[in-house]
Amino acid sequence: MDQNITFIGGGNMAQALISGMIARGLPATRITVSDPVPEIQELLKQQDINVTDNNAEAIADADVVVIAVKPQILAQVLSPLAEKLTNQLVISIVAGAPIQLYKSLLGGYDRIVRVMPNTPALVQSGAHGLYAPDYISQADRDVAAQVMATTGLTIWVDSEKKIDAVTAVSGSGPAYFFYLMEAMIQAGKNLGLDEQTASALTLQTALGAAQMAITSANTPAQLRRNVTSPNGTTQAAIETFDQYQVSQHIQAALAAAEKRSASLAVELAEKLNTK
Template sequence: MSVALNCNISFIGGGNMAQALIGGLISRGFIESQIRVSAPSEKTRNILREKNIEVFSENAEAIAPADVVILAVKPQVLANVLQPLHGAFENKLIISIVAGVTVDLIRQLTGATRIVRVMPNTPALVQTGAHGMYAESSVSQEDRQLATQILAATGLGLWVERESQIDAVTAVSGSGPAYFFYLMESMIRAGKNLGLDEKVATALTLQTALGAAQMAISSDKSPSELRQNVTSPNGTTQAALEVFDRAQISQNIQTALAAAQKRSQELAQELSDKVQQFKN
């Protein structure tokens, strides 16, 4: 955080993801006076005031002294928010966590050239996020380092080489928490059907998910190897996995993520078309 700690950061938008980043930055040594937030909701501004964050209703006022501006608004309002600010981002690094909005579209709306696009996910709310990051080759290594340090406040940040890969990031990690929640729901329901109390089934499922993830992160073995280590020949785990294989669970997961990637591409195109209509 050595580079980031010397920066003033302004957020346009103060929702859950912005608040997660703010909390992560402060926990890593950031001073509240270095952070400014513009938000249209008085309720949101009050929440941030309670955290000693300076808040504004006007975006231009919030970003004026910023070295870094983080865009954290809903995609459908982005054009309305940014067009009045065109030209106000000179000498500022923009980090966008707005889903489906391309670097080129942000450049058109802001006139800026120093832009990093990020696809975060909701575990950022508990500082365990997984963020896909992209910037064009014209963005300096210093700006990339700065963006990496800022996003590290809420989890893991990984760079992709092509912007089109952000759609794959969306499919894998952006939507990914929902897949694991779906599996948890199913395991809890199965535990209840097998005679366990719901609280017991829930606690066992969640702790098992946490433990498996931690094992996979800390081990030098691949998830495939770890699965094989748990699977005794003709044992209980094998009996369950054989059912998964007969149902083609692995193939279905791959098909599902391909569908998520395709939908991400479609939404990005729909948003781009709407913005072009707005500009015209």
């Protein structure tokens, strides 16, 4: 990667991507961040990153512009850039902001790739869903994938609607696993373990199970069957999950998340268009 990259917004996800790029060999001097928060500016300056609070100035020499701001300020951030963008690739990591909304706020500018990242990017273990309209070149797709791959897995989807599904599965997904961890830790405590022991066993088990699933040729379903001995302890637990329809409830929960993701995009567009 040899492009000049500008981030509009220097929060946690931007900082995670920046750390990944630098770790992959991109010189810090090729990265510019525009953010109004003095503490963020100082933190980034310490890494030899170019820092400003002027968005137009920040994108002037950029090849790639990553939009990493809160959805509610998207209009005030993008509208002044409508006449400033020339031929930069714009990568959006803003939740709930469809490409059509970007185009309307940017006066028709359409060299845009949309990404749904997730928070494990902060530990270089993200899972990112990407979408680009058909007219976006393969070269631009490759650049977008390279930017996101610095912090984890990149998966392309073939329709923007599927970004809502990505949001439900991986965007919100870390919280589901944290929820299960919470429950397992509490169960361990209920069974007589102290919190430190229950936590350590739960977290290491989660890590180990994920590593097995990633590295095994078997599916998660087969791995589950492999450790479920007939009439054993695991079978007793799985039968209880089935009795309470845990799988069905998880699927319903993700469907609710997908539906909410779609409605948030509509609400954001309505809110920004009324201002």
